[in-house]
Structures are given as structure tokens and as C-alpha cells.
Amino acid sequence: MQDFSTFPNRTGTRSVKWDKLEELYGSSNVQPLWVADMDLEIAEPIKQALLDRVNHGIFGYTFTDVALNNVVVDWVKRNHQLIIQPDDIVYSPGVLETIHMAILTQTDESDKILIQTPVYHPFQHMIKRHKRTLVTSPLINTDGYYTMDLGNLEEHFKNGVKMMILCSPHNPIGRVWTKEELNELLRLASQYNILILSDEIHADLVYKGHKHTPIGSLDSPSKQKIITLMSPTKSFNLAGLQISYAIIPDKKIRMQIKNAFVRFGMTMLNPLGITALETAYTKGDPWLNDLRQLLTKNKTLVERTLEPYDIVTVTKAEGTYLLWLDFNQLNMSHDELTKWMAQTVGLGLNSGITFGEDGHGFMRMNIASPYNYIKEALDKLTQALDQRKIER
Known part of the structure; x- marks a missing residue:
């Protein structure tokens, strides 16, 4: 079974997801969960085939x-x-x-x-x-x-x-x-x-x-x-x-x-x-089957963690590794929500408004990462939501 617990260091690799945080969110301390690629190593057979092709040298x-x-x-x-x-x-x-x-x-x-x-x-x-x-x-x-x-x-x-x-x-x-x-x-x-x-x-x-x-x-x-x-x-x-x-x-x-x-x-x-x-x-079938199990685990974690909070709703995903989160109950403008998520929560998500006007108040979350990484992100989000409750 594929070990998806290791978190690869992607900074300094010209990664769009990791090396553009300052440009996109105004801080390099934001935890990125936005663009749709995975923080997971590829299947070993694919890696080996690529290495063999590279070693061919032409x-x-x-x-x-x-x-x-x-x-x-x-x-x-x-x-x-x-x-x-x-x-x-x-x-x-x-x-x-x-x-x-x-x-x-x-x-x-x-x-x-x-x-x-x-x-x-x-x-x-x-x-x-x-x-x-x-x-x-x-x-x-x-x-x-x-x-x-x-x-x-x-x-x-x-x-x-x-x-x-x-x-x-x-x-x-x-x-x-x-x-x-x-x-x-x-x-x-x-x-x-x-x-x-x-x-x-x-x-x-x-x-x-x-x-x-x-x-x-x-x-x-x-x-x-x-x-x-x-x-x-x-x-x-x-x-x-x-x-x-x-x-x-x-x-x-x-x-x-x-x-x-x-x-x-x-x-x-x-x-x-x-x-x-x-x-x-x-x-690649065995790796893909293991990936589906990880995504199911991560999706369930997000749904169960956020279920007690009436100010955020997780749209039930049937496919993809992208979750659509409804923050409309926070009554924030598009700019306020984007700023709050990046600067207060410390997470870099996709702003829902970019997907169309009917995405106002939503954010897209990428869960294709190790389980503990998603848990870390949820800890940040729930702490911010708890603080929001107190302020209300």
C-alpha cells in the first residue's frame, strides 16, 4: 500500500502552489490548499519509468x-x-x-x-x-x-x-x-x-x-x-x-x-x-486505488470536523479532490472573506467568486495532501471559527 504520510518539501522548485504565496496571499506563511495539484509523491512505477527515460540521456x-x-x-x-x-x-x-x-x-x-x-x-x-x-x-x-x-x-x-x-x-x-x-x-x-x-x-x-x-x-x-x-x-x-x-x-x-x-x-x-x-x-491502478482511499479519509475528516459549525457548510463531494465550502453565513464581502481566510486563518484557498458570481461566499479547498496536513489546516480553521463565535 502506498505511504501517503510523507510530506514532500516543494518550496524552491518553482511550484505555482508553494512558491507564489507571497504574490497571491501577501505572506509566505499561508498554508496552500488551492491550485489543483497534489502534495503527494507519484506512483513508484511512474517515477521509475521517468528515471529510466532520463537515464537514457536523449x-x-x-x-x-x-x-x-x-x-x-x-x-x-x-x-x-x-x-x-x-x-x-x-x-x-x-x-x-x-x-x-x-x-x-x-x-x-x-x-x-x-x-x-x-x-x-x-x-x-x-x-x-x-x-x-x-x-x-x-x-x-x-x-x-x-x-x-x-x-x-x-x-x-x-x-x-x-x-x-x-x-x-x-x-x-x-x-x-x-x-x-x-x-x-x-x-x-x-x-x-x-x-x-x-x-x-x-x-x-x-x-x-x-x-x-x-x-x-x-x-x-x-x-x-x-x-x-x-x-x-x-x-x-x-x-x-x-x-x-x-x-x-x-x-x-x-x-x-x-x-x-x-x-x-x-x-x-x-x-x-x-x-x-x-x-x-x-x-498505476494500485496507487490510484490507494489515493482514492486517502481522499475519502480526508473528505470525511473535513465533513465531520466542520459539521458542528453552522457558519460553514461543506458541499457533499461525489468526485474530485476539491471541496466547495459555503461561508455565506459569515456575512462577509468577497474581499473580506479572502483576506480573513489568508491573514486570520492562515490558509490559501481558491476564492469562490472566481468560478462565477454564484460562487460568492464560497471557497474551494484542495484535499489531495497527507492526512495530517489536512488536519493541521482544519485546526487553524476551527480555531478561527471558534473565535468568530465568541465575537458574535
């Missing part, structure tokens, strides 16, 4: 091939019951890069692109940068349980939305959409001819009692109008190696996106990323 031009495609085909079939063809796969450095290319090739300026807020913040920025029209469909929050507003979606679809970016499992709220929910979404998408970009980067990180369903695995007349975006980077803590893939069954769309990568000179992946993907998907 890092020349490297290509992907059918053998690598077959590794991906097997992974998505074995883990998600998604049946694809090797030729459906398009590799890229990251999911966001592929979304950029899809927006450029499948929409025109001023076309409407829809997202469901609160949601991963780069989506809105990409849409605006490409001069497309951002359309938001707020999720329905019923006592901390989020659902899609299908009526609102249909109204927007009727009014000319061309593309939708789906987050599944959802970041930051942690929902794992059910097959029934996705079928309803597909029914509407088919009726109104909507292209769906489905960001499924957290697909492998789902808690017991829930199951990730790739929207592309469902039977629908609009099946050819789905681009599924996946990667081993979240599952195996490989974000810095920049490796992802898109599953694009429609040949015309696939070639348009491939050609866009060529046009922008993005035609090659780094050899370490390729090595990491192949090893993760062929030898």
Missing part, C-alpha cells in the same frame, strides 16, 4: 503511435466503459489547449458558448478572449446539492447557443452527473444541435457510491457532436508534464482540430509526458 523529437492509442483505448474501456477507436484520439499538452482549438475551429466570433456556473474559471476567460459570447446557466443549489437547470438550458439553446462546455465530474462543486441527468442534457443538445466539449479530467477520482459516466458513452443522435477531454494528470499528479487527449469520433471535427494544432506549431508532446501517460495507464 530527449529528441518524439511521436505518439498506435501502441499508445491502444493504451488509452483500454483505459477508458476498462475504467469507464467508453468504447472508442484508436483513431478517435487527439493528443495535446492540456485539456485547455484543446478547448482553445475547438472554440477556434467550431465557432465564429460572437457565437454563443454556454457554461454552467459556478465552474472552473478558465472556461469563461477563454470564451471571452476568443471574442465569443459567454452564456451562463447557473446550477440549482438546493441545500448544498447542485443540479442542472434543464429549463434554463433549453431557453439558452433555443436562443442560438452553438457550443457547451460541460464539466464532468464538476469542478468546483464535486458533482458526478448521473446517467439520467446526462441523457436529459443530450436530449436537449440533440434537439438544438449543440456541440458539447466535455471536460472529464477528474473522471478517475470518484467516491464510493457514485460512478462517472462519460457523456460520449451514452446512445444519442448527437453522439458525433461530443468531444471528450481526458488526461492522467489529475488522477496521477502529473500536471507539470503536460499530457492530455481528446476523444473526437467525428472525423471532420477531429481533422479541423488537428490542423489547428499544426497551424499554431503545437505538433509534439514532450517524451516524459508520453512515458508518464503510458506507465500510469498500465501500472
Whole structure:
């Protein structure tokens, strides 16, 4: 079993999470629990494969091939019951890069692109940068349980939305959409001819009692109008190696996106990323299973620790290693909450407002760290909440 108790020292490694604290929070003494990478060492087979590749000593031009495609085909079939063809796969450095290319090739300026807020913040920025029209469909929050507003979606679809970016499992709220929910979404998408970009980067990180369903695995007349975006980077803590893939069954769309990568000179992946993907998907299962157990333990710790406090609510996560915390009962402005969390509590979390206006009063917490590290953070938070009670 993987030992996740050791805490690696990441300072001085140009770590975005650790070496930008002064810049982001005004102090280097803040305990970071924000950006979505893990404070956990990668699986030993992946580490060894990378060491072997480094020891080879040459890092020349490297290509992907059918053998690598077959590794991906097997992974998505074995883990998600998604049946694809090797030729459906398009590799890229990251999911966001592929979304950029899809927006450029499948929409025109001023076309409407829809997202469901609160949601991963780069989506809105990409849409605006490409001069497309951002359309938001707020999720329905019923006592901390989020659902899609299908009526609102249909109204927007009727009014000319061309593309939708789906987050599944959802970041930051942690929902794992059910097959029934996705079928309803597909029914509407088919009726109104909507292209769906489905960001499924957290697909492998789902808690017991829930199951990730790739929207592309469902039977629908609009099946050819789905681009599924996946990667081993979240599952195996490989974000810095920049490796992802898109599953694009429609040949015309696939070639348009491939050609866009060529046009922008993005035609090659780094050899370490390729090595990491192949090893993760062929030898990483035991480590991933141990990781899921740790995340479950950490999630339970957060929920049980904060349950007695009526001024903070933990949204019940069904997937991802990100928890969505509701601090609205503190009656603080966005700036006040951000400042209080960093300067008074001493924790660096993601501000909820960055995920959309309906994230006001929320903060996102990354629990992909050793158990004792999460406990330390909770000790700081509960002490601050206790003090807040006294002041009230």
C-alpha cells in the first residue's frame, strides 16, 4: 500500500502552489490548499519509468503511435466503459489547449458558448478572449446539492447557443452527473444541435457510491457532436508534464482540430509526458486505488470536523479532490472573506467568486495532501471559527 504520510518539501522548485504565496496571499506563511495539484509523491512505477527515460540521456523529437492509442483505448474501456477507436484520439499538452482549438475551429466570433456556473474559471476567460459570447446557466443549489437547470438550458439553446462546455465530474462543486441527468442534457443538445466539449479530467477520482459516466458513452443522435477531454494528470499528479487527449469520433471535427494544432506549431508532446501517460495507464491502478482511499479519509475528516459549525457548510463531494465550502453565513464581502481566510486563518484557498458570481461566499479547498496536513489546516480553521463565535 502506498505511504501517503510523507510530506514532500516543494518550496524552491518553482511550484505555482508553494512558491507564489507571497504574490497571491501577501505572506509566505499561508498554508496552500488551492491550485489543483497534489502534495503527494507519484506512483513508484511512474517515477521509475521517468528515471529510466532520463537515464537514457536523449530527449529528441518524439511521436505518439498506435501502441499508445491502444493504451488509452483500454483505459477508458476498462475504467469507464467508453468504447472508442484508436483513431478517435487527439493528443495535446492540456485539456485547455484543446478547448482553445475547438472554440477556434467550431465557432465564429460572437457565437454563443454556454457554461454552467459556478465552474472552473478558465472556461469563461477563454470564451471571452476568443471574442465569443459567454452564456451562463447557473446550477440549482438546493441545500448544498447542485443540479442542472434543464429549463434554463433549453431557453439558452433555443436562443442560438452553438457550443457547451460541460464539466464532468464538476469542478468546483464535486458533482458526478448521473446517467439520467446526462441523457436529459443530450436530449436537449440533440434537439438544438449543440456541440458539447466535455471536460472529464477528474473522471478517475470518484467516491464510493457514485460512478462517472462519460457523456460520449451514452446512445444519442448527437453522439458525433461530443468531444471528450481526458488526461492522467489529475488522477496521477502529473500536471507539470503536460499530457492530455481528446476523444473526437467525428472525423471532420477531429481533422479541423488537428490542423489547428499544426497551424499554431503545437505538433509534439514532450517524451516524459508520453512515458508518464503510458506507465500510469498500465501500472498505476494500485496507487490510484490507494489515493482514492486517502481522499475519502480526508473528505470525511473535513465533513465531520466542520459539521458542528453552522457558519460553514461543506458541499457533499461525489468526485474530485476539491471541496466547495459555503461561508455565506459569515456575512462577509468577497474581499473580506479572502483576506480573513489568508491573514486570520492562515490558509490559501481558491476564492469562490472566481468560478462565477454564484460562487460568492464560497471557497474551494484542495484535499489531495497527507492526512495530517489536512488536519493541521482544519485546526487553524476551527480555531478561527471558534473565535468568530465568541465575537458574535
